[in-house]
Amino acid sequence: MNNLFILLLLPVASAILLAFAKSSSTAKWIALVLSLVQVVLTIPFLCTFVPDASVQFEQSFDWISSLNIRFHIGLDGISLPLVLLTNGLFPLIILSTFNKEYKHSFYALASFMHAGLLLVFTALDAFTFYVGWEAALIPIYFICALWGDGDRIKVNLKFFIYTFFGSLLMLIAILYLGQQTPNKDYEWSSFVALDLSEYAQRWLFWAFFIAFAIKIPVFPFHTWQPDTYTNAPTAGTMLLAGIMLKMGTYGVIRWLIPIVPFGTNAYGKIALVLCIIGVVYASIIAFKQQNAKRLIAYSSIAHVGLITAGIFAWNQEGLQGAVLQMVNHGISVIGLFLVLDIIKSRTGTITLSELGGLAYNMPKLAIFFVIIMMGAVGLPLTNGFIGEFLLLKSLYSMNIWYAAFAGLTLIFGAVYMLRLFQKTMLGSLDSNYVKVTDARGAEVLVLLIVSALVIALGVFPNSLLKLSEASVAQLIQSVKI
Amino acid sequence: MGAIITLSLLGILVLYLGLYKAKSLLLPVTLLGLVAALGFEIASWNKGENPIYNGMVLFDNFALAFSILCIVITGLILLLSKEYFRAISNNVAEYYCLILFSLTGALMVCSYHNFAMLFIGIEVMSVALYILVGIRKTDFASNEAALKYFLMGAFSTGFLLFGITLLYGATGTFDITGVKNYLISNPAAVSPLFYGGILLLLVGLLFKVGAAPFHFWTPDVYDGAPILITTYMSTVVKVASFAGFMKLFSYVFSPLQDFWTPILLIIIVITLFIGNITALLQTSFKRMLAYSSISHAGYMLFAIIALGANADSSILTYGLAYSLASVAAFAGLILVKRSNGSDQFVAFDGLGKSNPLLALVITVAMLSLAGIPLTAGFIGKFMLFRGAMADYHIILLVLAVVNAAIGIYYYLRVVVHMYFYPSIKGDDTVAVPTSFNIVLVVTLLLTILIGVYPDCIISLL
Numbered sequence: 016m017n018n019l020f021i022l023l024l025l026p027v028a029s030a031i032l033l034a035f036a037k038s039s040s041t042a043k044w045i046a047l048v049l050s051l052v053q054v055v056l057t058i059p060f061l062c063t064f065v066p067d068a069s070v071q072f073e074q075s076f077d078w079i080s081s082l083n084i085r086f087h088i089g090l091d092g093i094s095l096p097l098v099l100l101t102n103g104l105f106p107l108i109i110l111s112t113f114n115k116e117y118k119h120s121f122y123a124l125a126s127f128m129h130a131g132l133l134l135v136f137t138a139l140d141a142f143t144f145y146v147g148w149e150a151a152l153i154p155i156y157f158i159c160a161l162w163g164d165g166d167r168i169k170v171n172l173k174f175f176i177y178t179f180f181g182s183l184l185m186l187i188a189i190l191y192l193g194q195q196t197p198n199k200d201y202e203w204s205s206f207v208a209l210d211l212s213e214y215a216q217r218w219l220f221w222a223f224f225i226a227f228a229i230k231i232p233v234f235p236f237h238t239w240q241p242d243t244y245t246n247a248p249t250a251g252t253m254l255l256a257g258i259m260l261k262m263g264t265y266g267v268i269r270w271l272i273p274i275v276p277f278g279t280n281a282y283g284k285i286a287l288v289l290c291i292i293g294v295v296y297a298s299i300i301a302f303k304q305q306n307a308k309r310l311i312a313y314s315s316i317a318h319v320g321l322i323t324a325g326i327f328a329w330n331q332e333g334l335q336g337a338v339l340q341m342v343n344h345g346i347s348v349i350g351l352f353l354v355l356d357i358i359k360s361r362t363g364t365i366t367l368s369e370l371g372g373l374a375y376n377m378p379k380l381a382i383f384f385v386i387i388m389m390g391a392v393g394l395p396l397t398n399g400f401i402g403e404f405l406l407l408k409s410l411y412s413m414n415i416w417y418a419a420f421a422g423l424t425l426i427f428g429a430v431y432m433l434r435l436f437q438k439t440m441l442g443s444l445d446s447n448y449v450k451v452t453d454a455r456g457a458e459v460l461v462l463l464i465v466s467a468l469v470i471a472l473g474v475f476p477n478s479l480l481k482l483s484e485a486s487v488a489q490l491i492q493s494v495k496i
Numbered sequence: 497m498g499a500i501i502t503l504s505l506l507g508i509l510v511l512y513l514g515l516y517k518a519k520s521l522l523l524p525v526t527l528l529g530l531v532a533a534l535g536f537e538i539a540s541w542n543k544g545e546n547p548i549y550n551g552m553v554l555f556d557n558f559a560l561a562f563s564i565l566c567i568v569i570t571g572l573i574l575l576l577s578k579e580y581f582r583a584i585s586n587n588v589a590e591y592y593c594l595i596l597f598s599l600t601g602a603l604m605v606c607s608y609h610n611f612a613m614l615f616i617g618i619e620v621m622s623v624a625l626y627i628l629v630g631i632r633k634t635d636f637a638s639n640e641a642a643l644k645y646f647l648m649g650a651f652s653t654g655f656l657l658f659g660i661t662l663l664y665g666a667t668g669t670f671d672i673t674g675v676k677n678y679l680i681s682n683p684a685a686v687s688p689l690f691y692g693g694i695l696l697l698l699v700g701l702l703f704k705v706g707a708a709p710f711h712f713w714t715p716d717v718y719d720g721a722p723i724l725i726t727t728y729m730s731t732v733v734k735v736a737s738f739a740g741f742m743k744l745f746s747y748v749f750s751p752l753q754d755f756w757t758p759i760l761l762i763i764i765v766i767t768l769f770i771g772n773i774t775a776l777l778q779t780s781f782k783r784m785l786a787y788s789s790i791s792h793a794g795y796m797l798f799a800i801i802a803l804g805a806n807a808d809s810s811i812l813t814y815g816l817a818y819s820l821a822s823v824a825a826f827a828g829l830i831l832v833k834r835s836n837g838s839d840q841f842v843a844f845d846g847l848g849k850s851n852p853l854l855a856l857v858i859t860v861a862m863l864s865l866a867g868i869p870l871t872a873g874f875i876g877k878f879m880l881f882r883g884a885m886a887d888y889h890i891i892l893l894v895l896a897v898v899n900a901a902i903g904i905y906y907y908l909r910v911v912v913h914m915y916f917y918p919s920i921k922g923d924d925t926v927a928v929p930t931s932f933n934i935v936l937v938v939t940l941l942l943t944i945l946i947g948v949y950p951d952c953i954i955s956l957l
Contacts, residue, residue: 079951080951142878149874150870160915176904
């Protein structure tokens with residue numbers, strides 16, 4: 016099956032179908048089945064993909080012809096791993112909600128967000144990209160605010176307005192670029208071919224960068240993230256951290272650097288330094304966290320800071336490492352948040368000072384937690400190692416000090432992750448938790464798949480690296496920095 | 497022309513029906529008449545090239561498109577009026593008749609070709625509304641609103657007339673083609689009377705659309721008037737006035753762009769900020785919509801300063817999107833007020849659980865007003881911003897974008913109240929009559945349809 020449009024249409028259809036599925040148990044099964052169908056439909060794409068630098072499965076429809084806007088989608092070596100990530104993680108996220116009683120509207124919103132995410136990763140026309148970008152934001156706002164806890168209303172409003180403001184800045188940049196192209200169209204290829212003035216490139220860089228920096232997030236635009244992640248339902252956090260933030264990093268690779276190369280030359284170093292500051296800053300804050308979910312949220316800032324720094328290094332290892340680490344981070348963060356969710360559901364708390372010794376009663380959970388945690392830390396033979404190695408190598412080829420400071424993430428990551436594991440799983444068992452039950456059913460299945468992926472991608476990273484190699488090489492060559 | 501005649505006769509017919517106490521016939525006859533008027537408009541599509549009646553009116557596609565929009569929105573509003581007017585007053589026939597007369601005035605404003613016609617159209621549109629705003633004779637707010645509207649309106653019409661007079665003094669004609677020819681033939685020797693005329697005309701028209709700093713009447717008048725009249729005022733009157741505004745500036749005054757563009761730029765910035773910031777502070781949904789309509793007037797002014805190939809269709813699209821969303825929002829407000837007795841945000845608590853469809857329609861309407869993609873409101877904003885970018889008004893766009901972000905806060909407030917707060921009175925389902933359901937579903941479908949495939953509207957002009 017070669018029709019990319021059908022792959023985009025299926026989540027929309029499931030969203031509409033789920034909106035009318037009244038009972039919550041049928042809704043979750045329908046959602047699971049449809050997301051598995053989506054996975055099955057993605058396999059032909061993976062098999063028939065030729066790992067050269069071309070854009071494949073391209074489709075271009077006339078959308079708003081009076082404004083020269085086309086619905087232009089396609090896959091290349093950089094977007095394919097992200098599409099695989101999105102389609103592959105969705106069944107896992109839905110499975111992780113099986114023990115909760117979520118209404119059908121939850122699954123409808125999640126499917127709608129799925130469609131928006133896919134649209135962002137496959138769009139080759141700026142208007143299409145922007146529509147997908149915003150379309151993914153509305154469902155996640157409702158998911159986090161309706162099924163979250165704590166100060167969810169204020170926190171999510173801040174998240175929405177902050178992100179929306181960033182995307183509006185990006186809209187201005189897109190409008191400007193659309194004005195400059197010869198046909199007044201919004202195609203990516205037309206944007207890249209533009210010869211923009213230096214002054215324009217300076218402010219265009221910031222317009223795009225702020226939008227992406229808020230989404231990723233990059234220090235100092237990260238203040239929305241810890242609160243939103245902590246107050247959101249686990250599935251919501253998985254969607255946010257696992258897939259949605261990759262929209263930002265993908266945007267930097269596809270839409271920021273190729274279109275404003277002079278701007279990147281001028282300000283890329285500042286962006287890179289901000290990323291590295293974020294890595295160190297977030298890791299230090301993660302040390303002190305008592306709330307486990309908040310700890311993972313800060314660790315996520317550190318990890319994606321490294322990914323974004325590697326992108327701005329703009330060399331082969333950096334970009335390939337970034338694409339690989341995007342997939343790796345998505346997988347491991349899903350696993351980590353599921354572990355925390357299981358702990359919360361059994362013990363009722365997620366505060367580190369109140370937990371301890373859970374490994375005695377929950378051995379299966381402990382084993383999976385070790386594997387996933389080591390993947391997040393970057394132990395060799397896990398997926399995190401290859402990604403971090405490539406990214407650090409790319410930073411090293413720019414400047415040894417960048418690599419040295421970014422490399423602190425390896426040490427800091429080990430510290431706070433091991434601390435997290437020790438405080439929750441090891442130590443003496445509190446008398447309140449003697450009766451806790453181990454992970455079971457759907458939880459075990461998801462944890463098993465995630466752990467298997469952590470090890471498989473750690474041992475065979477080339478399966479993913481091979482996909483992006485040629486596209487990355489061609490992209491680097493075509494953009495003169 | 498057929499539509500204007502039909503509507504005028506229809507108004508008189510409705511008055512007679514009221515005289516003979518045929519109350520149940522009023523709404524069906526009115527709606528039938530509107531359909532007939534619509535038919536006349538559609539039949540004249542692509543047929544008007546020359547002004548008729550001594551150059552008084554021109555029914556080109558521009559005029560027809562806006563007239564059709566006004567008629568359709570009025571039809572939707574009247575569908576909501578089934579039991580409404582009977583609850584407020586005994587003079588039901590007068591309501592329908594006055595709305596029809598006001599609509600006739602709106603059509604005249606859309607299709608004028610002579611300044612005298614512009615004045616007549618604005619006056620016919622407004623005078624009927626002065627009465628309608630105050631029709632709740634025993635309500636203090638309604639009386640105050642009517643008096644404010646009448647006094648401010650009459651004052652601004654004075655400005656309008658004075659401006660037209662100055663233009664006549666400079667050019668010697670009321671015909672807009674004549675005025676345009678005067679500008680083209682004497683580019684260097686434009687009389688100072690002319691500039692004065694433009695400024696005064698601008699004041700008069702800005703008052704009518706509710707742009708700052710002539711917006712002070714808007715919140716009190718919108719708040720005091722009955723909700724359906726507010727809906728009519730904020731949609732049809734605004735759209736028609738902008739059609740007239742657009743035609744005037746893009747057809748007649750375009751050679752003097754360097755003169756009036758800076759003035760309009762400042763007005764747009766003030767309007768956007770005042771509209772958005774004051775809307776933030778409101779606790780009443782009705783008043784919030786009133787203040788936000790000021791900011792929408794600011795957005796629509798974008799099309800005037802950025803006269804390009806798509807300026808006409810961008811105002812049409814934005815007007816359509818804004819009207820649909822407003823009708824949906826006000827319809828929801830009527831239902832909630834009927835059920836809970838208040839138009840504050842807290843009256844909407846728990847609506848997400850008790851009336852999912854109504855809550856969904858109101859949510860989509862708010863998202864459309866805020867400018868979220870996949871809704872018609874986004875397409876409208878996109879086209880307006882695109883037009884502004886064509887003239888590189890980048891700072892203006894950044895300010896507009898800041899305002900759009902501010903707007904999200906108060907548009908999402910009602911969504912937050914609907915979904916995140918439990919209902920005060922328990923699980924009280926709000927009764928939704930069939931006619932309301934039709935209007936709500938139509939606005940929902942149209943908003944999403946135009947958001948996803950707007951070419952059907954954009955290619956009209």
